[in-house]
Amino acid sequence: MITSSAAEAIHERGQFHFVLAGGSTPRGIYHGLSAAPTDWSAWHIYFSDERCLPPLDPERNSRMAAEVWLDRVPIPQAQLHAIRGELGALQASRMYAETLRTVGAFDLVLLGLGEDGHTASLFPGHEWGIVPGSQDTLAVYAAPKLPPQRVSLSATRLSRARQVMFVVSGESKHTAVAEWRAGKNIPARAIMPQAGVDVLVDATLLVPIAH
Numbered sequence: 523m524i525t526s527s528a529a530e531a532i533h534e535r536g537q538f539h540f541v542l543a544g545g546s547t548p549r550g551i552y553h554g555l556s557a558a559p560t561d562w563s564a565w566h567i568y569f570s571d572e573r574c575l576p577p578l579d580p581e582r583n584s585r586m587a588a589e590v591w592l593d594r595v596p597i598p599q600a601q602l603h604a605i606r607g608e609l610g611a612l613q614a615s616r617m618y619a620e621t622l623r624t625v626g627a628f629d630l631v632l633l634g635l636g637e638d639g640h641t642a643s644l645f646p647g648h649e650w651g652i653v654p655g656s657q658d659t660l661a662v663y664a665a666p667k668l669p670p671q672r673v674s675l676s677a678t679r680l681s682r683a684r685q686v687m688f689v690v691s692g693e694s695k696h697t698a699v700a701e702w703r704a705g706k707n708i709p710a711r712a713i714m715p716q717a718g719v720d721v722l723v724d725a726t727l728l729v730p731i732a733h
């Protein structure tokens with residue numbers, strides 16, 4: 523699905539602007555991508571969120587993607603747009619807003635889902651950036667999942683995309699998926715691209731949810 527989305531974007535516009543989910547769920551997907559037959563010179567990589575930790579910290583979203591995929595393929599360095607989380611939430615979010623200033627709609631946004639319904643670093647009870655004209659990036663403090671300081675793309679910016687795909691895996695996500703299906707206003711629901719979203723769940727989440 524990712525490679526076909528890339529092929530279509532490259533065929534139509536000569537470039538593929540792809541936003542990555544963080545966390546552990548997409549690890550296997552990224553690893554698989556490292557062997558994909560594609561024109562890597564056309565790929566532009568962004569991150570949906572980042573944790574404010576040193577660049578080589580194993581909990582950094584950019585670190586995981588680099589280890590299993592990005593360090594193994596010839597995407598030009600200037601097209602790899604990491605969020606500089608090591609600079610702290612405010613400075614890193616301002617710098618990333620500047621990075622995104624000239625970038626139009628993303629071709630594909632990949633997102634995960636946390637146990638509490640968060641996506642990227644948009645957490646329940648925090649700012650999600652949903653009102654029209656919201657900033658592209660948010661500095662996040664006191665996140666309920668460590669580390670407390672993060673940077674996130676806003677829901678508005680994540681929704682400016684031709685395609686948005688959620689990947690959700692693990693029984694611990696049952697409640698969040700059930701709440702989402704039931705129409706509860708969890709952060710994932712705030713991602714509303716014109717074309718709607720695709721949600722890929724693993725088999726453990728397809729069984730009926732017991733009440």
Ligand SMILES: O=C1O[C@H](COP(=O)(O)O)[C@@H](O)[C@H](O)[C@H]1O
Pocket residue numbers: 543544545546547548570571572573583633634635636637640641642643667
């Ligand atoms: O903290 C985060 O959590 C979510 C979900 O992560 P997962 O490990 O349960 O897959 C992730 O989508 C987000 O990018 C990340 O920073």
